[in-house]
Amino acid sequence: MKGIVFTEFLEMVEAQFSPALADRIVCSASLPSGGAYTAVGTYDHGEMWSLVIELGKATGTPVPRLMHAFGEHLFQRFTVVYPKLFESVSSAFDFLQGLETVIHSEVRKLYPDAELPSFDVAERNAQRMVMVYRSSRHFADLAEGLLRGCARHFDEPIEIGREDLPAERGSAARFTLTRNG
Amino acid sequence: MDERTRQEPSGVAAARAAAGGPQAPAADMEILLRRVERERLARKQAEQLLEQKSRELYDANQRLQAHTARLELTVQERTRALEEALVQMEDALRAKGEFLAVVSHEIRTPLNGVLGMCQLMMMTTLSEEQRGYAQTIQNSGEMLLALINDILDYSKMESGKLSLDQRPVSVREVVRDVTQMLDPQARTKNLSLKSDISDDVIPWFKGDAMRLKQVLINLVGNAVKFTQRGGVKIVVRMQQQDGPWLQCQVRDTGVGIPPDRIGKLFQAFSQVDSSVTRRYAGTGLGLVICKRLVEGMGGTIGVESERAQGSTFTFRIPVAPAPAPVDVAPAASEAAAPGRALRVLVAEDNQVNQALALGMLKKLGVPADLARDGEEACNMVRHGAYDVVLMDMQMPRMDGVTATQAIRGMRGIRQPHIVAVTANAMDVDRQACLNAGMNDFLAKPFKAGELQQKLEAAPIAAA
Numbered sequence: 085m086k087g088i089v090f091t092e093f094l095e096m097v098e099a100q101f102s103p104a105l106a107d108r109i110v111c112s113a114s115l116p117s118g119g120a121y122t123a124v125g126t127y128d129h130g131e132m133w134s135l136v137i138e139l140g141k142a143t144g145t146p147v148p149r150l151m152h153a154f155g156e157h158l159f160q161r162f163t164v165v166y167p168k169l170f171e172s173v174s175s176a177f178d179f180l181q182g183l184e185t186v187i188h189s190e191v192r193k194l195y196p197d198a199e200l201p202s203f204d205v206a207e208r209n210a211q212r213m214v215m216v217y218r219s220s221r222h223f224a225d226l227a228e229g230l231l232r233g234c235a236r237h238f239d240e241p242i243e244i245g246r247e248d249l250p251a252e253r254g255s256a257a258r259f260t261l262t263r264n265g
Numbered sequence: 266m267d268e269r270t271r272q273e274p275s276g277v278a279a280a281r282a283a284a285g286g287p288q289a290p291a292a293d294m295e296i297l298l299r300r301v302e303r304e305r306l307a308r309k310q311a312e313q314l315l316e317q318k319s320r321e322l323y324d325a326n327q328r329l330q331a332h333t334a335r336l337e338l339t340v341q342e343r344t345r346a347l348e349e350a351l352v353q354m355e356d357a358l359r360a361k362g363e364f365l366a367v368v369s370h371e372i373r374t375p376l377n378g379v380l381g382m383c384q385l386m387m388m389t390t391l392s393e394e395q396r397g398y399a400q401t402i403q404n405s406g407e408m409l410l411a412l413i414n415d416i417l418d419y420s421k422m423e424s425g426k427l428s429l430d431q432r433p434v435s436v437r438e439v440v441r442d443v444t445q446m447l448d449p450q451a452r453t454k455n456l457s458l459k460s461d462i463s464d465d466v467i468p469w470f471k472g473d474a475m476r477l478k479q480v481l482i483n484l485v486g487n488a489v490k491f492t493q494r495g496g497v498k499i500v501v502r503m504q505q506q507d508g509p510w511l512q513c514q515v516r517d518t519g520v521g522i523p524p525d526r527i528g529k530l531f532q533a534f535s536q537v538d539s540s541v542t543r544r545y546a547g548t549g550l551g552l553v554i555c556k557r558l559v560e561g562m563g564g565t566i567g568v569e570s571e572r573a574q575g576s577t578f579t580f581r582i583p584v585a586p587a588p589a590p591v592d593v594a595p596a597a598s599e600a601a602a603p604g605r606a607l608r609v610l611v612a613e614d615n616q617v618n619q620a621l622a623l624g625m626l627k628k629l630g631v632p633a634d635l636a637r638d639g640e641e642a643c644n645m646v647r648h649g650a651y652d653v654v655l656m657d658m659q660m661p662r663m664d665g666v667t668a669t670q671a672i673r674g675m676r677g678i679r680q681p682h683i684v685a686v687t688a689n690a691m692d693v694d695r696q697a698c699l700n701a702g703m704n705d706f707l708a709k710p711f712k713a714g715e716l717q718q719k720l721e722a723a724p725i726a727a728a
Contacts, residue, residue, distance in 0.1 A: 103298075122312060123312040124312045194319045194323065
């Protein structure tokens, strides 16, 4: 998993809770990396699970909800860190349409060995878009949060439905995005 | 972080002491947070920098790959262009060779006329002055013919069309012919021309006598040309090396060859002295032809030379012993009846050649009739009893080979001695002539003496 997910997560915890809490969950998660992350590094995705679980314990919030919240926050951070990726895109559907071809291909230019989830567009019309998420990891909750973040960034009233799919390895989910009004 | 704090330089501790001892915990925390913030900012800048550089690297790499692909494409294009150029060049070379062969062949026909007529003219009553002029025409014509033959041979070799006979050859006969032929030239320069053939040289081997003779004529001719004093010697020996080899040497006491020129000696169109003021004429093809011929026979050729001391050209060819050839005489011919004049038929379509052959025969005192093509020749042989037919190979309506086959197929006639008259008396033609039932060959341009020899060799049928 790319380091930016970790650095943004810890910053979110520091900002929304406290640096002390961030320190506590890093210490109690007993991470192989010691919790020293850089955005350009790559780390074991298990560390992300450990951190979120520890945060859940510390705050009494269910892990899926934390993942949703973090996903939404992460998307907003992407718009700040990589403004160029959003320059010529005017709607959430357009952005999501180009996720594989534009965004992921840009990521691969910088990190050729990045393990990225796939977001295939199964259906799309003006009001509705169906995307199938597939990943070797179990981050469908994070993905859902990112989708929400996307809708919020473009300030569009989009309802997101999710149906988990059986997957041989990792996880898969079908997201149905419906534009209201 | 802890590490760094522990190893804090003493200067910092001193500064802290000067500021009035340890700070209050809250203030300390604030300093630490600011410091962490600075570190975090530095990390983010470093990350950004790294991503920017990575991206630049990626772009550069892409450009490089595109460039490589373009280069490969260029290389492919160039290679294809070169291959095309090569094919074109080979075509051009082949065309050149063929042109050379055709032109040389075409030049020989009128030249034969010139030489033949000149010979006839020299048999007439001429003043000393006229005879001198005629002799010069003759000599110049023969030189020209030799050059053309060289070029023709060379172009044949270049286009891989050279084929060699595999018939019984006697090296003693070949050497005798060569010395006989070149002795007059040696004599006029007061040079000796000798041959030394060891007893163990096998009498007959399979090979191409004409081509072997050509090599020797070239080497001995050169030796005579480049020698002013002393002489030329042909030395023939047998050698054993995975079978019998024939080694021929031509030794002279001539001007010799400078060491730096020896390498170029066997290259086309190169003479030792290629300057405009050179003393010796020639195309420079002679030795190249020799080399090709010897190599064609499976052998090697080389030279050793010392300036002003002389040169020795040596060639070796592998030889397989052959039985002595059996003379093939026409079945119908009977014992010679001396005293009776020959009856000769000349089958020839070219007017100049007709005049030439008839003129020579007239000078030799031999009565002759003329047939203008193969068909006419057949008819005349059927009805008139000829001893000898001089049969041109290329004639309209019916060629020489076909006419010969027709004549040999005739029953109840006197079978004549048929001599093939051909412009290229070599390889394939010879075999075709023999197969058709011809008895002998006469290469154009022939001299009166050669014609006389051929006629004398013909058996005269009883009347």
